[in-house]
Amino acid sequence: MTNRICELLDIDYPVLQGGMTWVSDAGLAAAVSDGGGLGIIGAGAMPAEMLRDEIARARGLTSHPFGVNMIMINPEFEKQLAVVLEEKPPVVTLGAVQNTSVIPDLKEAGIKVIPVVAAVALARRAEKNGADAVVAEGEEAGGHIGGTTTMVLTPLVSRAVDIPVIAAGGIAEDRKSVV
Ligand SMILES: Cc1cc2nc3c(=O)[nH]c(=O)nc-3n(C[C@H](O)[C@H](O)[C@H](O)COP(=O)(O)O)c2cc1C
Numbered sequence: 113m114t115n116r117i118c119e120l121l122d123i124d125y126p127v128l129q130g131g132m133t134w135v136s137d138a139g140l141a142a143a144v145s146d147g148g149g150l151g152i153i154g155a156g157a158m159p160a161e162m163l164r165d166e167i168a169r170a171r172g173l174t175s176h177p178f179g180v181n182m183i184m185i186n187p188e189f190e191k192q193l194a195v196v197l198e199e200k201p202p203v204v205t206l207g208a209v210q211n212t213s214v215i216p217d218l219k220e221a222g223i224k225v226i227p228v229v230a231a232v233a234l235a236r237r238a239e240k241n242g243a244d245a246v247v248a249e250g251e252e253a254g255g256h257i258g259g260t261t262t263m264v265l266t267p268l269v270s271r272a273v274d275i276p277v278i279a280a281g282g283i284a285e286d287r288k289s290v291v
Pocket residue numbers: 129130131132133135154155156181182183206207208228249252253254255280281282283
């Protein structure tokens with residue numbers, strides 16, 4: 113299977129593992145990337161030097177692209193950003209996006225940037241500032257997100273921007289895997 117997301121991120125399946133604070137470490141991210149999706153280290157409230165170590169660990173565990181998720185309202189954000197600009201993980205996703213002015217610096221470092229957005233206006237601003245794609249995340253995801261549902265938000269964002277849109281928030285299936 114291939115589409116714009118697979119081509120952009122150099123992955124086999126257009127599936128991104130959500131960055132999860134203190135849950136998605138380098139081990140999980142590398143496993144997902146090895147499986148053909150995009151694994152993402154949740155930087156969360158990690159001290160910046162711990163993030164540097166996690167990025168190095170992911171590089172040791174997988175030869176596939178992976179990402180780092182940073183939450184912009186986190187007090188560690190500026191220090192984490194400095195580490196990310198030095199270590200240059202292939203992809204950065206941004207949560208709790210306060211502004212999009214950080215995107216050009218990340219792009220300059222050769223990093224693909226994917227903000228998580230809960231509103232059309234923010235998606236447009238992200239595209240204007242150079243985002244490679246956006247995650248349109250509906251309120252079903254919980255957390256630092258807006259009040260529009262995934263099924264409403266995703267088509268609105270898709271119509272508003274030309275960059276690829278990844279849908280998130282409450283997407284699940286209840287089939288049990290049969291071994
Ligand atoms: C335990 C947990 C921790 C999360 N931590 C973060 C985070 O640090 N940064 C972020 O942008 N999103 C975070 N999220 C949101 C996920 O990355 C993802 O966008 C969201 O879970 C998608 O919605 P869904 O769980 O309904 O599929 C977290 C989600 C969970 C379940």
